[in-house]
Amino acid sequence: MELGSGERDEGFRQEARDWLTTRLTGPFAAAAGLGGPGSEHQGGPVRRSWERELGRGGWIGLGWDAPPGAYGQRSASLTRQVVWAEEYARLRAPGRVGHIGENLLAPTLLAHGTPEQCARHLPGIARGERLWCQGYSEPGAGSDLAGIRTAAVRDPADGLFRVTGQKIWTSLAQEADWCFVLARTEAGSRRHRGLSFLLVPMDQPGRIEVRPIRQMSGTAEFNEVFFDGAVAAETVGGEGAGWTVAMGLLALERGVSTLVQQIGFAAELEEVLADFLRGGRAGDPALRARLVRQWAELRTMRWNALRTLGGSGGPGAPSVAKLLWGGWHRRLGELAVAVHGAAATAAGAPWSPEEPYELDGYQRLFLFSRADTIYGGSDEIQRNIIAERVLGLPKESR
Numbered sequence: 001m002e003l004g005s006g007e008r009d010e011g012f013r014q015e016a017r018d019w020l021t022t023r024l025t026g027p028f029a030a031a032a033g034l035g036g037p038g039s040e041h042q043g044g045p046v047r048r049s050w051e052r053e054l055g056r057g058g059w060i061g062l063g064w065d066a067p068p069g070a071y072g073q074r075s076a077s078l079t080r081q082v083v084w085a086e087e088y089a090r091l092r093a094p095g096r097v098g099h100i101g102e103n104l105l106a107p108t109l110l111a112h113g114t115p116e117q118c119a120r121h122l123p124g125i126a127r128g129e130r131l132w133c134q135g136y137s138e139p140g141a142g143s144d145l146a147g148i149r150t151a152a153v154r155d156p157a158d159g160l161f162r163v164t165g166q167k168i169w170t171s172l173a174q175e176a177d178w179c180f181v182l183a184r185t186e187a188g189s190r191r192h193r194g195l196s197f198l199l200v201p202m203d204q205p206g207r208i209e210v211r212p213i214r215q216m217s218g219t220a221e222f223n224e225v226f227f228d229g230a231v232a233a234e235t236v237g238g239e240g241a242g243w244t245v246a247m248g249l250l251a252l253e254r255g256v257s258t259l260v261q262q263i264g265f266a267a268e269l270e271e272v273l274a275d276f277l278r279g280g281r282a283g284d285p286a287l288r289a290r291l292v293r294q295w296a297e298l299r300t301m302r303w304n305a306l307r308t309l310g311g312s313g314g315p316g317a318p319s320v321a322k323l324l325w326g327g328w329h330r331r332l333g334e335l336a337v338a339v340h341g342a343a344a345t346a347a348g349a350p351w352s353p354e355e356p357y358e359l360d361g362y363q364r365l366f367l368f369s370r371a372d373t374i375y376g377g378s379d380e381i382q383r384n385i386i387a388e389r390v391l392g393l394p395k396e397s398r
Helices: 007-023 026-030 044-057 078-090 099-112 115-126 242-254 256-278 285-309 317-345 361-369 379-390
Strands: 132-135 151-154 161-167 178-184 195-201 208-213 222-232 234-236
Touching (some): 007 078, 026 044, 078 256, 099 132, 099 242, 151 178, 195 222, 195 242, 256 285, 256 317, 256 361, 285 317, 317 361, 317 379
Parallel strands (some): 132 178
Antiparallel strands (some): 151 161, 178 195, 195 234, 208 222
């Protein structure tokens, strides 16, 4: 099972490749490979400039369900979206800082927002000028999103909501201009009821505080965000419709980007395999078997992603995809340090205030991938979703 592309799609591939090759020079070339999982803290200013370069080229918003050029974007078929994403990954273009706005917020506004909201927010995203972050998880409500406590109360003076509470594990909060926040707008409500999907500008000194979270890798890709009466400029989908809007948004996280993610996984696997052969350990049958299994599972993930994109994945497809790639990537991190041997147990000398000790690529992969089966919905939650919503098993007691 492979994604079929016609002659015109191959012409599009050449266009994408030529554009990327021409632009990936100077500081953009130096930022190649920066900004991926585990290195989202690296190259912030140059990656923001790169986002604007993508906007000038019309490469943001290819998959939006909107007329071509309606918000300054071009449109592309599903196969061309995949072609663009594959070329982007293969040429190791800088990690995107605008992907949350492009791939999550924009499709959500197109599906649930008003024409006025789309006109206000989508052009800035398409130009690469307006960055977004996601205010979902909280210290007591991560994978179980319905347990959020962040509250928003309507101010009778101006009719706007004032948001108070804490969000956690917020990627790009330090760079973002806006945050979409899931908050409880009905006092006393529980679980899925009484939630609203709010759009909150981040430039509110004294009302919004962002604190980086230092991790065991020594870096700080994620943040805590504290809201103290922050003004929510807009509500998407209407007051109380937050759960419906939020679930629609989460379904978008398992689209074309899944195939792109697998290109990065394949590159990591190739590096581990090359080190395995260089280290003279090709005679180790246990490591050989683990490498073969990683390769086979990666192919399975691709076939599953293609089936899902073709509409044959079923209601549990997002959860199945998350279970597959989360466990696969964590096992790759474990395999990488096993192949690297004793050298993987020692860190280098400190080299910057941002990174108090130096890690090689394998060490960073191992440490960061420990979180892959937790963030974005833990394995336990994904299995519950499949059991309850797909297999019809009794719900877990709470």
